[in-house]
Amino acid sequence: MNAAMKTLLAALAAAAAGAAAMYWNDPKLGRQRRALARDRGGAAVRKLGHGARAHFDGRAKRFADRAKGLLARTRAQPRDGDFADDEMLRDRVRSRLGHLLRFQDAIRTDVERGRVVLHGHASPRTLARIVRAAGSLPGVAGVDARDVVRATPPAPRLFRRMSEALRSD
Structure with a gap:
């Protein structure tokens, strides 16, 4: 300037x-x-x-x-020496699965020394949500989903019973 x-x-x-x-x-x-x-x-x-x-x-x-x-x-979070037994973990996992699955009977859960083992039928997307949800629970050492068939879940028990009754007649 x-x-x-x-x-x-x-x-x-x-x-x-x-x-x-x-x-x-x-x-x-x-x-x-x-x-x-x-x-x-x-x-x-x-x-x-x-x-x-x-x-x-x-x-x-x-x-x-x-x-x-x-x-x-x-x-x-669990403290040192403060862990949930397998039965309590199984109940926690089943409770969490109840919020994620339409048919809770499609997946069976077992717990062995803090490790969750899943059996049953689920789509790949649902299986990923289940594994993430179960693994995030306190006390869960890991999640094993090798026994889950990646397919659509079978019909609920009621429909299975109805179809079996119709077939037997």
Whole structure:
């Protein structure tokens, strides 16, 4: 920037500052303008404060909820010398499978020394969900799904019984 441009900008800034001073210090309307600006500024700060408070309250609540969840997951982890027996693990796995499968009888579960063994019929996609869900349970040492036939599950027991009854007649 050359010297002439700097001088011009300085003169414009001085003129703007003088106009602002005359506007605020006007003997007739200056007091009213200052009061109006103060009131509007205060309202804007309060409104911003309420919005910021709501924003940060929401974030603080989410952070607290996540901390509670982390604490609950930590408490649910088995401690040293504190493990679930095979029967309890089998019940936990069956409970979890009840949420994933339409026909829970399609998969049979056995537990041997903390290792879950699955038998039955499931599609590859469902089998992946089952293995992931069973492996995430506390106390499960591993999941063996080699005995699962990757196919559509057979009809539920009721339909099997009906079809057997019809065949025998």
